[in-house]
Every structure is written in structure tokens, then in C-alpha cells.
Amino acid sequence: MKKRESPFEVIEDIYNKHYQYLLNFLLSFTSDKQLAEDIIQEVFSKMLLQPEKVLLINNFKSFLVRSAKNRLIDHFRKKKPSLFKDDQEIENLMVDQYSTNQFVEFSEINEILLKLPSKYSFVIIARDYHGYSYQEISDFLDISLVNVKSRIFRARKLFLKYYHEVNKGG
Structure with a gap:
């Protein structure tokens, strides 16, 4: 019988398995490698704050991509707030x-x-x-x-x- 992994071991495995994929994903949006690495660290830092929730995730790749993309958008909002004046603007997109x-x-x-x-x-x-x-x-x-x-x-x-x-x- 296999011993059940702790949430921290699961997070470490996820990090090792998906780091390069996440880095490449983020670099498709920005050429700033340092920013991409910082965002990955933020995603995993947040996971470490509530490690037990990691065991509830079914699709890690999808979760990581969504989390990294949201963090990148948050970064851009802070950097250039005029592009994202209204959070609902993109969702309510209409063609003139x-x-x-x-x-x-x-x-x-x-x-x-x-x-x-x-x-x-x-x-x-x-x-x-x-x-x-x-x-x-x-x-x-x-x-x-x-x-x-x-x-x-x-x-x-x-x-x-x-x-x-x-x-x-x-």
C-alpha cells in the first residue's frame, strides 16, 4: 500500500512537473523572463498558504495556467490601469x-x-x-x-x- 503524499510533497511534485510549461506559457505573453518567474513563484506561494486545498484539484495544469494568467493580468492592471478601466469591459465586449x-x-x-x-x-x-x-x-x-x-x-x-x-x- 502506497503511503499518501503530504500536500507539500504534492506541491513540490507539481512545481517540478509543470514549471517549464508555465514559464513557456507566460513567456508567450511577455518577454520579461524575470516577471514570468516571479508570477510562477506567486502562484506556488499562494498554494503553500493553504496546502490542503491542493489535494482537491483535479486538473493541475489547467489550474496553474488559469492562476498564472490571472496573476499576469493583475500585474498588468497595476502597471497600466487605463487598459483595464472596467473589469467587466472584456466580458461585455460588443462590436460597434x-x-x-x-x-x-x-x-x-x-x-x-x-x-x-x-x-x-x-x-x-x-x-x-x-x-x-x-x-x-x-x-x-x-x-x-x-x-x-x-x-x-x-x-x-x-x-x-x-x-x-x-x-x-x-
């Missing part, structure tokens, strides 16, 4: 019906944005909804201007692909 030939339902937009990788949905929302310049997005994400333009191009292309898939039946 005057800027498009065809009105797109909120539920369709939300469905499509959820399908996009986060690095793409973020730049679409920042550029097309909030109206931030390429340079502002570059500064905010700490990535090159060329990378921002490339992400926006790919994001729009992928968005249209998913849009057509969603509307195939209709």
Missing part, C-alpha cells in the same frame, strides 16, 4: 455596429474569442475594441512592434476562420 457591415452577436464574438489562444484574443481586444496603438500594445506586452503586428494579423485571420465555422450552418 457602425464599424462593420454585418452585426455580430455578442455570444458569437465571445465564443470565437474563447477559441483563440489568449495571446491573440488579448491583442484583438486591445487594438480593435479599446483602440490602443500598435506601439502601446508593444510597450504593454513588452514585445517588439513587428511581433504585435504579426499577432494582430494572425489573430484577425484566425478570428475570421472561426467566425465562418460558427456561421456555416446559418
Whole structure:
């Protein structure tokens, strides 16, 4: 019979198993390796405050990604609060019906944005909804201007692909 691991041993195992994945995930949003490492440390520090709750988690990878992403968003909110004036703004995303030939339902937009990788949905929302310049997005994400333009191009292309898939039946 295998001895049951303590929560601290489970946390250590999770850290060793998922550290590199989390680091790569965070580096897809920011080129600041120190920031990415700090966020990972924050995620695991919080887990250590209530180690017994770790035993209740079913999917560690999903939990870690969500926690790291939320911490990164919190960091950006503190760094550049004007981008996140209203916490509900992204969730209540609407397309201005005057800027498009065809009105797109909120539920369709939300469905499509959820399908996009986060690095793409973020730049679409920042550029097309909030109206931030390429340079502002570059500064905010700490990535090159060329990378921002490339992400926006790919994001729009992928968005249209998913849009057509969603509307195939209709």
C-alpha cells in the first residue's frame, strides 16, 4: 500500500512537473523572463498558504495556467490601469455596429474569442475594441512592434476562420 503524499510533497511534485510549461506559457505573453518567474513563484506561494486545498484539484495544469494568467493580468492592471478601466469591459465586449457591415452577436464574438489562444484574443481586444496603438500594445506586452503586428494579423485571420465555422450552418 502506497503511503499518501503530504500536500507539500504534492506541491513540490507539481512545481517540478509543470514549471517549464508555465514559464513557456507566460513567456508567450511577455518577454520579461524575470516577471514570468516571479508570477510562477506567486502562484506556488499562494498554494503553500493553504496546502490542503491542493489535494482537491483535479486538473493541475489547467489550474496553474488559469492562476498564472490571472496573476499576469493583475500585474498588468497595476502597471497600466487605463487598459483595464472596467473589469467587466472584456466580458461585455460588443462590436460597434457602425464599424462593420454585418452585426455580430455578442455570444458569437465571445465564443470565437474563447477559441483563440489568449495571446491573440488579448491583442484583438486591445487594438480593435479599446483602440490602443500598435506601439502601446508593444510597450504593454513588452514585445517588439513587428511581433504585435504579426499577432494582430494572425489573430484577425484566425478570428475570421472561426467566425465562418460558427456561421456555416446559418
